[in-house]
Amino acid sequence: MKGMIFTNFIELVEDKFGFKMADDIIESSNLPSGGAYTSVGTYDHTELLELVKHLSEATGIPAEDLVKVFAEHLFGTFVKGYPQFFDAVDNCFDFLNSIEDTVHVEVKKLYPDAELPTFEPNIESDSKMTLVYTSKRPFSAVAYGLIKGSASYYKEDITIDLEDLSTPDFTRVNFTLTKH
Ligand code: HEM
Structure with missing residues (x-):
């Protein structure tokens, strides 16, 4: 890592x-x-x-709470270091939609040895999106914190529900996002 x-x-x-x-x-x-x-x-x-x-x-x-707070902090570092990814779109769903095909692709070019998770995004409507996280590492709590950071960056009120599809190790998780 x-x-x-x-x-x-x-x-x-x-x-x-x-x-x-x-x-x-x-x-x-x-x-x-x-x-x-x-x-x-x-x-x-x-x-x-x-x-x-x-x-x-x-x-x-609890470790999970610490990791979520850490990820929100990490998000702030991403905003400072890579503003172009945030300027490219104007809302949270479009930003999260761009991680797999744009953001992490560029990250991989910068750091060829990066071990990134995969995301399968699906924007179902203006108020609902699902995002399936898959990784060799159990860092879905990092994803949760980064999603939360993204919502507050675009000043949107979004509820995040998660379902572990890989029980019990949280290496494949379905996030359902509801915008209010
Ligand atoms: C500009 C925005 C972003 C940048 C620059 C970025 C960059 C990175 C980098 C450098 C790593 C470390 C890879 C390694 O250590 O080998 C990483 C890992 C990770 N990223 Fe991103 N990322 C961004 C946005 C996001 C967002 C919004 C999410 C959540 C939806 C996300 C989810 C993750 C997760 C969960 C990991 C941990 C590795 C794993 O779970 O296997 N990233 N990212």
């Missing part, structure tokens, strides 16, 4: 819980990289799962 995901996560931990907490979870996690992440590096995604697990234990906040 790309280093920018890890540096972003550590930054958020430092911001919200302090430098000591960031050091503590790095120390207590089993990290082949040693926890010295750079944005251009590539690291095993299980290191992120380890860090989240230890942060969850230390804070008492």
Whole structure:
């Protein structure tokens, strides 16, 4: 998994819980990289799962909630780093519709070793869209946070329901989005 995901996560931990907490979870996690992440590096995604697990234990906040908040924070970094993808469309459904065929395609050109999930979007009406997430990694909570970030970016009130199609590991999930 790309280093920018890890540096972003550590930054958020430092911001919200302090430098000591960031050091503590790095120390207590089993990290082949040693926890010295750079944005251009590539690291095993299980290191992120380890860090989240230890942060969850230390804070008492469920891991899934931590990952959703992290993804919303990551979304802010995407907005700053890749404004062209957000300017290309003017609403959340069209943006989410463009991830598979445009956004992640460009990401793959920039980072050929990126391991991206696949999305099958389907805009059913002005107020309803489904998005099926499939990955080798159990990061549907990341997708949830990024979808939430997209809705607030376009200032839309969207309810997100999710159904695990791969029970029990959340590697294939159907998101149903309802716009109010
Ligand atoms: C401009 C917007 C976006 C950019 C630049 C971007 C870029 C990236 C990058 C660099 C990764 C890491 C790949 C790796 O580490 O190997 C990633 C992973 C991921 N992206 Fe995107 N992304 C964007 C929008 C989105 C949105 C809106 C969603 C949700 C619908 C999404 C869902 C995911 C998920 C869930 C992963 C984690 C990998 C996995 O689940 O297998 N991305 N993306």
